[in-house]
Amino acid sequence: SLARSDTRTILHRLPTSDLFAPGEAFFNEGAEDLIISTIKEDMQEGVRQVLVDGHTDNVPMKSAKFPSNWELSAARASKVARFIIEMRFPPEQIVVTGYGEFRPLKANTDDDARAANRRVEIKILKALEVAKDEAKGTKKKSGKGEKPGKGKKSGASAESAISIKQ
Numbered sequence: 001s002l003a004r005s006d007t008r009t010i011l012h013r014l015p016t017s018d019l020f021a022p023g024e025a026f027f028n029e030g031a032e033d034l035i036i037s038t039i040k041e042d043m044q045e046g047v048r049q050v051l052v053d054g055h056t057d058n059v060p061m062k063s064a065k066f067p068s069n070w071e072l073s074a075a076r077a078s079k080v081a082r083f084i085i086e087m088r089f090p091p092e093q094i095v096v097t098g099y100g101e102f103r104p105l106k107a108n109t110d111d112d113a114r115a116a117n118r119r120v121e122i123k124i125l126k127a128l129e130v131a132k133d134e135a136k137g138t139k140k141k142s143g144k145g146e147k148p149g150k151g152k153k154s155g156a157s158a159e160s161a162i163s164i165k166q
Helices: 031-039 069-086 111-117 128-136
Strands: 002-004 007-015 047-055 094-098 119-127
Touching: 007 031, 007 128, 031 069, 031 119, 047 069, 069 094, 069 119, 119 128
Parallel strands: 047 094
Antiparallel strands: 002 007, 007 119, 047 119
């Protein structure tokens, strides 16, 4: 986790082979369940924003649907983001980015390295206080012992929770 002022970022990396067929942006069977099981716990409370980043390897992509890896990575990130929105997370708190092959984890020198680079990253920015409490294994009860102005907000709040159906 990375701390940034009043938030903590929780990073989840999902290999695209677990989510999508090669060159496609439609979910494989089981992809939705994988996303849910990966992020459910971290999406319960104190979420300020969710960043969904798509990444590919450096093997050139060219199809009528995806002229380059950039479009493919953006489409995959969008698919994951739309799924999170369907699970009742506010769309105004989601950012989608497609990086194509331009932010590899490893040098694209062999199949294993290229496979590691093909991924979707879900970055959950949580309120620092909530993230610290969760790390300690404690959770504050809403409305009790909170400082004025720090309680739950109604509507599309800055600290949304996601209720995921299973």
